[in-house]
Amino acid sequence: MTKAYDPKSIEKKWQSYWYGQKVFEVKEEPGKKKFYGLIEFPYPSGAGIHVGHIRAYTGMEVIARKRRMEGYNVLFPIGYDAFGLPTENYAMATKQHPRIVTDKNIKHFDEQLHKVGYSFNFERAVDTTDPDYYRWTQWIFLQMFKRGLAYKSKTFVNFCPKCKVVLANEESQGGVCDRCGSEVEQKVKDVWFLKIREYADRLLTGLDGLDFLDKIKVEQANWIGKSRGAQVTFPVTCGKETYPMVVYTTRPDTIFGVTFVVVAPEHPMLEKFADGIENFAEVADYQQKAKLKKEFERVHLNKEKSGVLVKGLTAKNPITGKDIPVFVADYVMMDYGTGAIMAVPAHDTRDYEFAKKFGLPIIEVIEGGDIEKEAYVAKEGGKMINSGFLNGMEVKDAIATMIEHMEKIGVGVAKTDYKMKDWAFNRQRYWGEPIPVVNCPDCGQVAVPEEELPLRLPDLEDFSPTDDATSPLSKVTDWVNCKCPKCGKPAKRETDTMPQWAGSSWYFLRYMSPKCDTAVVDPEAYKYWNQVDWYNGGMEHVTRHVIYSRFWNMFLYDIGVVGEPEPYKKRTAQGLILGTDGEKMSKSRGNVVNPDDVIAEYGADVLRTFILFIGDYEKPAPWSVEGVRGCWRFLNRVWNLLDMVKEVGGGDVNMAAVIKKTSEDYEANKYNTAIACLMTAINGFYSRGSVKKEELITIIKLLYPVAPHMTSEMYEILTGGKIEQTAWPTYDEKDLVADEVEIPVQVNGKLKAKITVGKDAEEAEALEAAKEAFGQLREMNIVKVIYVKGRIINIVAR
RNA sequence: GCCGUUGUGGCGGAACAGGCAGACGCAAGGGACUUAAAAUCCCUCGGUGGAGACACCGUAUCGGUUCGAGCCCGAUCAACGGCACCA
Numbered sequence: 001m002t003k004a005y006d007p008k009s010i011e012k013k014w015q016s017y018w019y020g021q022k023v024f025e026v027k028e029e030p031g032k033k034k035f036y037g038l039i040e041f042p043y044p045s046g047a048g049i050h051v052g053h054i055r056a057y058t059g060m061e062v063i064a065r066k067r068r069m070e071g072y073n074v075l076f077p078i079g080y081d082a083f084g085l086p087t088e089n090y091a092m093a094t095k096q097h098p099r100i101v102t103d104k105n106i107k108h109f110d111e112q113l114h115k116v117g118y119s120f121n122f123e124r125a126v127d128t129t130d131p132d133y134y135r136w137t138q139w140i141f142l143q144m145f146k147r148g149l150a151y152k153s154k155t156f157v158n159f160c161p162k163c164k165v166v167l168a169n170e171e172s173q174g175g176v177c178d179r180c181g182s183e184v185e186q187k188v189k190d191v192w193f194l195k196i197r198e199y200a201d202r203l204l205t206g207l208d209g210l211d212f213l214d215k216i217k218v219e220q221a222n223w224i225g226k227s228r229g230a231q232v233t234f235p236v237t238c239g240k241e242t243y244p245m246v247v248y249t250t251r252p253d254t255i256f257g258v259t260f261v262v263v264a265p266e267h268p269m270l271e272k273f274a275d276g277i278e279n280f281a282e283v284a285d286y287q288q289k290a291k292l293k294k295e296f297e298r299v300h301l302n303k304e305k306s307g308v309l310v311k312g313l314t315a316k317n318p319i320t321g322k323d324i325p326v327f328v329a330d331y332v333m334m335d336y337g338t339g340a341i342m343a344v345p346a347h348d349t350r351d352y353e354f355a356k357k358f359g360l361p362i363i364e365v366i367e368g369g370d371i372e373k374e375a376y377v378a379k380e381g382g383k384m385i386n387s388g389f390l391n392g393m394e395v396k397d398a399i400a401t402m403i404e405h406m407e408k409i410g411v412g413v414a415k416t417d418y419k420m421k422d423w424a425f426n427r428q429r430y431w432g433e434p435i436p437v438v439n440c441p442d443c444g445q446v447a448v449p450e451e452e453l454p455l456r457l458p459d460l461e462d463f464s465p466t467d468d469a470t471s472p473l474s475k476v477t478d479w480v481n482c483k484c485p486k487c488g489k490p491a492k493r494e495t496d497t498m499p500q501w502a503g504s505s506w507y508f509l510r511y512m513s514p515k516c517d518t519a520v521v522d523p524e525a526y527k528y529w530n531q532v533d534w535y536n537g538g539m540e541h542v543t544r545h546v547i548y549s550r551f552w553n554m555f556l557y558d559i560g561v562v563g564e565p566e567p568y569k570k571r572t573a574q575g576l577i578l579g580t581d582g583e584k585m586s587k588s589r590g591n592v593v594n595p596d597d598v599i600a601e602y603g604a605d606v607l608r609t610f611i612l613f614i615g616d617y618e619k620p621a622p623w624s625v626e627g628v629r630g631c632w633r634f635l636n637r638v639w640n641l642l643d644m645v646k647e648v649g650g651g652d653v654n655m656a657a658v659i660k661k662t663s664e665d666y667e668a669n670k671y672n673t674a675i676a677c678l679m680t681a682i683n684g685f686y687s688r689g690s691v692k693k694e695e696l697i698t699i700i701k702l703l704y705p706v707a708p709h710m711t712s713e714m715y716e717i718l719t720g721g722k723i724e725q726t727a728w729p730t731y732d733e734k735d736l737v738a739d740e741v742e743i744p745v746q747v748n749g750k751l752k753a754k755i756t757v758g759k760d761a762e763e764a765e766a767l768e769a770a771k772e773a774f775g776q777l778r779e780m781n782i783v784k785v786i787y788v789k790g791r792i793i794n795i796v797a798r
Numbered sequence: 799g800c801c802g803u804u805g806u807g808g809c810g811g812a813a814c815a816g817g818c819a820g821a822c823g824c825a826a827g828g829g830a831c832u833u834a835a836a837a838u839c840c841c842u843c844g845g846u847g848g849a850g851a852c853a854c855c856g857u858a859u860c861g862g863u864u865c866g867a868g869c870c871c872g873a874u875c876a877a878c879g880g881c882a883c884c885a
Contacts, residue, residue: 218802222881229885249885305883331883341885349799350883419884539879613823615810624810626824634823673812676822686839744818749866751818786865792817796865
């Protein structure tokens with residue numbers, strides 16, 4: 001009798017073997033096939049890992065362990081994305097240096113991850129806050145700066161009054177701060193941007209060749225937001241002066257329906273004509289009000305259109321030659337298109353609302369709608385009317401014809417635009433990478449020389465943010481004051497730091513050669529590890545982190561640092577783990593599950609098994625205390641098979657099918673059904689009352705990626721060997737299907753009986769067996785028989 | 799508003815490529831073992847009717863295609879996610 005399953009001692013034993021002997025350490029071995037599996041490295045928060053991390057990592061962990069048994073050299077690294085606000089806020093609150101807090105948190109994470117038994121390459125761990133790491137983050141930034149891809153520009157920025165930090169658009173969605181929930185204000189700041197828009201088209205078309213989940217591709221494409229249209233110049237006159245006002249439109253076909261033009265409140269034309277605008281006071285007042293409106297109000301709450309007629313300006317439709325009025329209205333945004341639009345109220349809902357409110361004419365140019373009631377937004381079909389030479393054309397042809405015509409007479413050009421904006425690349429906080437640029441009164445912005453990198457964060461007593469939205473670094477005068485690297489005169493350093501997304505935009509490259517001090521990535525190491533073969537992470541990072549890192553990698557490809565434009569061959573995403581109440585886990589709801597507790601009670605193998613068995617890997621799933629117990633029972637049943645090993649019994653469990661199903665399901669992120677398949681097999685052994693040693697070895701190999709501690713111990717008991725040195729089970733195709741199969745008999749589509757026939761039985765034989773099993777068939781008039789070998793027989797009869 | 803995803807027992811979820819709906823697990827009920835409980839092992843477990851063999855109904859709703867539909871087509875409803883005065 002083998003002793004009872006004791007996860008505590010078993011897990012301790014195998015973890016000290018794995019980590020003590022550095023079993024998972026890898027080196028580049030040209031000639032050996034490689035697999036690079038990546039999970040999103042965690043932000044080391046004070047709370048430690050939570051079950052969401054466990055779900056995200058355990059999927060790839062299964063693949064990594066399986067790949068090793070399949071003979072791959074596996075890179076499966078871990079690291080820490082440690083710059084950022086929560087640490088800084090916590091450090092301020094507890095009056096410790098963020099460095100201390102970060103080190104403590106990383107140590108805690110590291111211990112927890114070891115306790116789960118992950119086969120990470122812990123010795124390659126990176127930390128984005130390590131100067132040896134951020135030296136290269138800064139280096140990449142400098143390469144962009146030198147090529148004009150990083151620039152400073154005055155803009156309205158989203159400012160969080162509580163965190164005292166400028167937020168990227170994606171951090172202030174819904175008009176509230178992502179981190180603290182405060183309402184965001186608009187502020188003018190001179191901030192750094194990265195020209196990600198220059199890569200918009202490549203980021204979009206690059207998706208075609210990638211093995212990303214469809215929903216991920218769709219989300220990225222939406223985020224990039226490509227639209228095709230035209231830029232058209234509407235000359236605007238004010239007294240004797242003329243301003244070539246350019247509008248962007250996706251519907252040049254509707255230009256005969258333009259009855260007015262609208263500019264954004266920030267549009268420069270208004271300043272230019274300040275003297276000539278008859279009601280400038282009124283216009284200026286409107287501009288002021290628009291500025292004060294928070295982004296959220298302007299976009300979401302203020303559905304009622306507002307605006308002001310700009311008196312004294314007249315625009316000319318370049319196609320019809322007609323004069324039309326100019327309005328300023330905040331439904332036109334300065335940062336999309338050209339900040340000016342041609343309004344076609346008959347065929348655009350917003351223009352329609354505006355025209356109704358201001359009593360402006362509405363000219364129908366596409367037939368098919370009822371413009372008395374609403375705008376008719378016809379994207380295809382419909383014939384052009386009231387449109388001169390376009391009359392009678394389909395919309396699609398009219399667009400092409402009009403663009404061609406505009407280009408010919410020189411009033412417009414075809415133009416592609418993107419919703420994606422340039423990446424606001426700055427933080428006015430302490431705990432981030434210093435931007436390595438010096439401001440010289442004579443030379444302007446000058447790059448810090450590469451040999452001076454890393455530009456270290458100075459030590460600071462008080463790193464609390466300043467009220468005026470400048471970085472706390474601005475208070476460190478002996479750091480700020482420096483010499484211009486170009487001319488040697490006194491100059492000042494940039495005091496902004498980089499945003500959280502910087503360090504994570506290239507970390508997958510650093511893992512390949514974490515200690516390399518001559519390059520971002522050692523070329524030899526890159527040559528071997530190359531692209532990430534499979535990257536798993538959360539849906540919430542699909543539009544920011546994944547796009548940003550694709551952009552950085554593409555840039556590094558352009559400057560010859562890496563050999564592939566795309567960093568990730570395959571990307572999948574796990575679903576959220578919800579609380580037992582079905583709600584998102586949160587401290588305030590009190591429904592947070594701590595993985596440490598599960599390990600303490602049932603062991604890491606049970607935790608790993610349950611997190612995979614909980615449901616469809618890609619969908620959200622609620623935690624279940626009883627479900628954990630079910631997995632505990634399952635592992636015990638597997639363990640107890642040790643006492644049932646006998647060389648008797650038959651083929652009632654089809655091992656070939658089990659190997660096939662489990663292997664394929666793992667590869668498809670279907671861990672729940674893979675485990676279910678193993679459970680079914682084990683139930684089969686129990687009802688047989690015995691298991692062959694060979695069968696048991698196969699089962700524990702298949703279960704090893706999920707529950708590696710227990711299966712390592714079992715393998716050692718059975719054979720004296722180490723399971724990770726064995727090969728992944730294989731099967732013979734011919735063993736998959738039994739010679740005799742049970743198939744259903746349907747009569748008129750309804751199940752009536754079941755018959756057992758040879759897998760290749762002919763129709764006549766099957767029909768005879770069906771008649772045998774369902775006697776009434778003999779009295780019936782058989783009209784038709786549908787027989788699918790090994791599947792079904794359906795008899796149509798009266 | 800636009801784009802996308804999903805809807806199956808008391809619960810989490812299975813179902814190849816249109817071929818036995820509900821695998822597997824949980825919960826529940828029953829039995830064995832035990833002085834007893836826990837643990838373990840075995841059995842039952844979509845609904846209605848029936849003692850039973852069995853019959854009928856059943857995958858959000860309505861309709862269609864098909865020998866056969868959870869799966870395909872059309873319409874509707876609901877939930878979730880993303881984008882959003884994007885011109």
